[in-house]
Amino acid sequence: MMACLQEEEECEVADFSSNLLLNLQQFYLDQKLCDFTIKVENKEFNVHKVVISSVSDYFRAMLDHNMIENQQDSVELKGLTVAGVEPLLRLCYFGSLRLTHGNIYDVMNAANFLQILPAVNCCVQYLKKKLTFENADDLLKISDLYSIPTLRSFYRKYVLDNFLEFALTDQFLNLDSETLADYLSDDSLKITSECMLLHLVMKWYDHDPKSRRDSAEKVFGKIRFVADGWPAVYYAIQCEPFNTNPELQNLIRFADNCLSDPQMRFMVSDHKTTRVRYPKKTFIQIGGKIQPTAHDFLDFSYLPLDFSDDLSTLGWHKNHFYHRDLKRWIPLGASEMSETRTSNGTLTEVNGNAILCGGYIHQLDELGDDEMMVTNATYLFTPSDCRLRPLPSMKHPRAIHASVFLQGCLYAIGGCDDKQLLCSVEKLSNSGNNEISWSYVRPLPVSIKNHAAVACKNKIYVSGGLEYIIEETEKLWCYCPERNKWRKKKSMWEKRRRHGMVNIKDVIYVVGGINQTGVLDTVETYDVETDTWTKLDTTLPQPTYKACTIAMDDKIWLVGGRISIDTDDHIGFLMERILEYDPEEDSWSVIGRLMRTLETPACCALTLKLTPDGQTETDEIYTKYSNLVSLLTDSDVNDADALDFELNRFYNSLPKNS
Template identity: 25%
Template sequence: MTTEDGLTIRAHSLVVAAVSSLVLLRLQWRAGDRKEEIQVCLGPEVSRLGLAAVLEFAYTGAVGSLNQDSVVQIQSAALALGVHRLLDLCEQEKEGKKKMEGKKEQEKNTRISAEEQLESSLQSIRLMLEERVDCDVELEARQRTFHAHRVLLAASCDYFRGMFTSGMRESKQSSVALMFVEDVELEALLRCSYTGTLMLGWDLVFDFTSTALQFQIQPALSLCLEFLHKEIHPQSCLDVISFAEAYEMGELRELAEDFVLRHFPEVSVTPKFQDLPVDKLLWYLQSNSLCVPSELVVFQAVMAWIQSDPRQRTKLARELMETIYFPLMTFKELKEAEAQTKWLKSNVESLYETVLEDFCSIGSNGNMQYRAYLPKDNLVLVGGEGITSDYANRKPSRALWFGNSLRNHTGIIKDVEWRTLGEMPEQPRFSHEVAVLRGQLYVAGGRHYYGREDVMNSMFRYDPLENNWRRLADMQEARSNFAMLVVGETIYAIGGDTDSEVNVDSVECYCSTTDAWRFTHPLDLALSSHAASVWQEKIFISGGFSRDCQCLTSILQYHPEKGTTHISDMSQSRAHHCMETLANHLYIAGGLSYDASSLCLDQLSCEIYDPRADSWCTIAPLPIPHVGAASCILEEKLYILGGYCQEDYNESRLVHRYDPATQRWENMGRMPGANTDIRACLLQIPSHLRK
């Protein structure tokens, strides 16, 4: 492309034709050798600035230099080259239709616009492929031949980039033979290069991943790995491990092995589990990340593995049985285990004797008091207080605790192994809030004591990798009994009560990049002691107290720019309760409520809200009251931690866990320190702090 003043710029015809009707027409009319370059000589109306803007738009979808001073030159170039989408942008600029509210909003709109423009360009390129416009290479698979554009193949695939740009013989050929690739694989991977999409299933994903690795087609490889990460299940995880080992994909192998350990009961009953080599089976059984509800599950897995080839595997029984904690079985489980040996074939008498010998050794090993399971993420408890009738002896807490392991004791007895993580800086906190962003803990607001002026607006950040705290910008309003959560990269502080013990409707958000808070759209009513959670980037707020101390049944959906929308109410009023998002549902548990005579009562009922259907259902009630408790989701189970009983004002020192699979609450042991107005979150605690 040459301007009248002598500037010559070389560009890719496919990219420019995707936006320029003039260049597209030249490509459609071009005859003969497609390697011959197209010469576009532009008239005096096209300046250097205008041509540069057209090319920037073709390659990026945006024009950074478009403003009131340059719009005429850019418009002239766009008109000469037939770049209609750029002409539309010039018209918008001239008419002043783009009204930005600040630099940040302008960058956001520019980014979104660029993505839309690039998608339109890709649609044009796909149409050119269908019409075989400017297709300059043929790819020969085993039975079919596919037409394509070299520049697009080189852009999306390291293999073709090397082939077409390094002087290889194929760089000068119009046809490239790929006889080692199946037709269906090459067609799908080519489609991915042009569309960014890939139709995947377990019948195809391993072949597609292998081919994408071989050709280093990054878009397809990313989609394949995303599928393997998100869609892995008990029937496929062992195949994923074998594939990852064959192709030396360490991260994928670790993910799949972690899945096996954390879903061991489901994996152990699949046919592929019986094909495991003994060393791999032992590695799973001896891992401290093995998650099982009871030792009977481990016993059944071992027996099924031996039974699949008893002649060869009976001799390994002793070594395998040593991984089972028989003393943790109940008498009923022992009887069930013994019964399962009776249907084995007669040639496993030695195995049966081994099992009986281990049964008889119950209690002989004093170290077998529990099986410890180390979760990847750790429950962390922050601050809180202890309840006593004497306010003078009440002491808010600065302590942080983390759950190092989950322990299975005999039968259904379980607990959390709590360890100290240090203390918050400066003052203690209760009725505060916590949030986790990029693996770091944010602690804000709350009270440090019981006076009217003891509500705080300060915020600190804890980095578990560095094991240190940093003071951050204060909230614009002091808050306690509020809600705080993360949406994307932004932290929101919602409602609460202030120094004057008055509920507020204000909402503010925190940007970690600028270390600054700013107010967003307020709620349509003042709230305190409410709960909030996020589902699909949407904020939901439940219950709480209104400014006139009414305990509410309402559920609100909050938008930072539009405010609140009322949706279907809860069946019960509640405040000082918990709400968490799990498996596309909002789980609401605990708290207190008022009866018809305005008597304050413990709220044991629990409800689930489905945002997609805007509907409610109930689940099993809590075993004991949990008012002012902490809550968290760990490995697809809901934890309710601590709190107190409103009716007798005694502390609830227990941890309860709800498992959606069994629809039951489990007792997970006792709290380690403060119990009331405490907060919980998940962090990954470094190994050196867990020792």
């Protein structure tokens, strides 16, 4: 019994902290047991040292040392005001700060002087909440005076998010050209169309055309005429500054060339001028192979009614993009090439667009068999209108190859044709006279397919694949464009084909794949500087191959493909999931699903304009000029002749020296 009583036990007092705080607050209100006086202007505040020093770093430093103020139990705060200090003392006891437009300057000044960080943060949040286009100049002066960069960046985002509203204010009309050009260059600027943006910038220009003429090209050059197509161009040539300013003529001529000739979009050096305006990329899927179901009979007119082979796959002609906010797949619609069914091609981002090259063309014969033919066809996918436009074809048909865009050139590497594996490498580049063409470069040392490739630090790296029809490889090849030479680098830890390969912050990742031992769940990283491979401890949730693997916002997306649960299963089954790997967290997570099971589509990460509901967004300005263009192209005059007539009228109206 005595032993039990000798055991130590800690007992908590209910509501002790809250009662202690209530007592301190009451002492302050009743002015009891105060041991320090703060003098501001002509007023004195009696407080408790322990309270103010626990909140203010300024008072903590003063009262923790043998300073004269500590000895005299008082201090006079010169340069501060009662309006600024009194709310802060209340904060010390009650944890809340009373702010108004009339006292915010004084409180911010006092909070900075007294080093009360929570009060500074409260002031910043108050300024953000009260910030409007009308009072922005005054509030931003406070931000600059006290070095609060977050408030200015907050205001910038506020302008970009509400640009249509901002454009109705005097602040917009009085913007300097540098600031406006900076806003217009931002992908995050929310606007219904580039036509609407042109309409708003015209209002800004007309507010003071004389002083803004010299900076017109700097501002109007940030409008992405190509993204809206002919309506934006047709609108521009109706406007006065474009008819009299020689510099603006070049903007129209550039847009005209890009819209008339898809090859121009490949050659642009500043792809922001042709890229869709949106702050983040999404996943684009073109073609692929599906396992048909009863719902597919309408799309496959020759498909036998008794078709039920679970292992059979057919080429698909439907193309989609993934709306990351809605987590929903939306058809690309206009990108579909009639009934053409494709798979095993490559889709590579190029200057804000994408190039689809090679792969298989699928056709169903009368017996319902899926016949595949290797193609050398090359198309430009333009995200502004989701269309595929033909480009020069490759010199040799190829499928199950790899493609990489590097230093203004697109490389198609290895693969196979209808008869053999390929070691050849082709390069699509500017051949002069504003034309692009394919040419051969140094071939790979080996013929290969089912490999993967990425660009890293101005070189191309090719990993794994299938050599000599049946032999998987762990080799890594490096191509230097300047020397036109291939070099063998250190091999991966495992042989693999049909794997993924991406570059994240100059670290190369290879993911999954298959070899003679089975489907792989391993991930390896390669350091190009040290020529070393590291096998990660974190593996895929399931062994996976034939998945689409892309880099998205410095993370790895693994979309679809085949997974294997049984190690003896070398075929696996198709999956719908979308996996994301975060290198910082070293973890995989499921973030979505495919519209259906799918393998070997052409895919890449690309910027599309995504609206909250996934629908195409428009406005009255775009609609007006779109209708005018439609009237031109629907007239009895030939489409091209009608548009050329309007453009020639515009060009001929310009000064001769332009």
